[in-house]
Amino acid sequence: MQYFRLLRCVLAVCLLCVGLVAPAWADFYVVVQSAHPQKSLTQQEAVALFMGRSRQFANGELAIVFDLAREAPGRAAFYLALTGMTPAQVNSYWARLMFAGQSMPPQALPDEQAMTNLVKRNPNAIGWLSKEPADKGLRTLLVLKETAP
């Protein structure tokens, strides 16, 4: 009996250790203004918007996509979760479009506060955040789970 109790304690400690060293998987939130008519977004639709294949929401309204700066924490993980592409692959993809004169990457904002402020003000804007938006002026259309690199 004591043996089983000891085993349970060891297992509990092991699980605790695993919990401590395991990566904390983050979520990413694709957001629009809270008054926006669109209620949700599929991952495919989000890929089309953030990768320049589409310039419109489901209702046909113009979508203006905003990104966080290249150096922003979580940006590489966001694109990996969204598209499965590494930062170099994302840049290579955009190089094909922008230097062909077809499409430009989303305009980059300096930080998440700037993203929150801009999306709240602009009814056509769509962006992403690494924390669930607490601001009532924003609506989350899609939650992305971080994936292993």
Add this chain to the structure above:
Amino acid sequence: MGEFCSWARVSVRGAWAAALVAMSAGASAQTLLNADGSLSVSGFGTVGATHVDAPAGWGFRRESNQAGKTAGWTADVDSRAGVQLNYAPDPRFEWVTQLMAVPRARFTPDNELLRWAFAALRPTPQLQFRLGRLSSDLMLMSTYRNVGFAYATVRPPVEVYGLVPSVVDGADVAQVWPTEQGRWRAALMLGQARAGQYDAGGPLRLRDMGWATLSYETPGLTVRTAWCSGRFSNNPQDAQPAIDSLNRVAALPVPQVASEAATLADALTTSGRHLGYFTLSVRHEAGLWQVQGEGMRVTGLPQGRLYGGYLQVGRRLDEVTVFSQVSQVKGTAALALQPQWQAALSPLIGAPAAAQAQQLASATATGLAAAGADQRTFSVGAAWAIDPKLMLKAQWDRVHATARGAAYWSPRGTQGVQANVLSLSADFVW
């Protein structure tokens, strides 16, 4: 013209230096120049070294508007640097200007430094009009073929991209239809372009060009077909004296000689020829694998009807992509005349003039025979994304062109060629 070549080389060095400074300063792609983000500047470049192991007198090149490079190491085949300015004061309007410095051939027009300069109007999110100097999406990589960072190989396959027109002046309209899985895109373009051998005959002008492309794109799949038609409005500059002389011989009352002279003159003449291009392209990315292939059919060239294509398979291993590629082009007609005019013409125009005519006929026939297209290349290589903005590449090409199929080489011999081309490059964006 030599001074211009030197100037272009200096421009390339300057652009590399600017790019390296920008990269080392931490500048990211698409640097914003004003507060509202409507004006941005970005750039790309390649520092390349190519070793050509070919018989003496054969010059390797990646496009027909380059001067070929003979044996040894050279930086001129793949090195280039570009800078692009985008001004978009409104989501519905954009102005794009791109300048690119590249080692140039003798007859390269000065204004080819300007790659794109166009205004784009998007009245709806799905509809776009453009006017100015445009990128032409005739083939999968033709719009970004100078941006090495955008693909894994050192250069697009020479057999398929070597003759694609470099710049197009005109207007186009494109419409997109989103679907559940991806999107359809159709584009129509009208304008004029330039193509041809810039190191020898100067650019050939293509007038009355019409262009249509239809593509279907999903995140992992791109399928595209394109059709293009145009009319050459001039002859190669260096061929004009020969054409004139052959036409004079064709007017002589010696039927056999006149007929052969007319055939030779016609083979050298491009003015009035109607160019036709048809292409089919597929790219598929599935997990770590990527497969890409294109086929083309070209009509109206002096080399006859051309059929070309390539197949490329790549696999990603973390940040390294290894690839293998096979490409081939074959023309249906390489002129095979062996004119013997001297004896027939001597009584009519005298021995010295007949000897000159014979010399012209032999040289023209020999040159035309070698100027056909019959070439294939096997390539293997790797691209390492060492940084999100920098890619290092290595590629080995085994090239084989037959005696009647060396149109892609300049200068070229008459016996065919088997060559090894080793290429190293650093491709970056900023």
